[in-house]
Amino acid sequence: MRLLFPVFFLFFSTPLFAARSYAIDLLIFQRLTPDSGEVYLPADDRVGRDIQAPSPTSRAAHITPLTGGPLAGVAARLSRSPAYRVLWHRFWRQPVAAARGSFPMSVDAGSGDRRVEGAISLSARHYLHLDVDLVFHHDGATVPFKAHQRMRSGKTYYIDHPLGGLIVRVVAPKAAANGE
Helix, strand or coil, X not given: CCCHHHHHHHHHHCHHHHCEEEEEXXXXXXXXXXXXXXXXXXXCCCCCCCCCCCCCCCHHHHCEECCCCCCXXXXXXXXXXCCEEEEEEEEEEEEECCHHHCCCEEEEEEECCEEEEEEEEEEECCCEEEEXXXXXXXXXXXXXXXXXXXXXXXXXXXXEECCEEEEEEXXXXXXXXXXX
């Protein structure tokens, strides 16, 4: 019995078991004609400055790119529409830990005067939590896009912004294996 406790402690305290792996499909798009009547003020210079990209030796090495994804059809429809431009679409698998154990995924997409940059991070507590800290660059204006979304695995979420939006679906490993 004495030997069993240290083995049990080592087994459950390792980082491998501290995080559960999820498949994440995330799409960021921009409206080519923003909502009319909106006034955009230049963002504070500090917006987006505190974002650190994961270093090559961090848990970013555990990100596995995947192909296809549940939002592939949505991305194709938005790409064909003259009203929208897909700026960033990725489908990957990564371990998702508690808030203190999560790390930001860097986003830098688009070109010229129509692009987005910043970071998104996903953490797990009782629910999954998505934190968005992005900046849209649109026709000379720099507009922050900050959001927090509490999520459930297997559901699709849309986060709106006057200049665009974000669509995300996070799937637990068992559900991903079943094709959900």
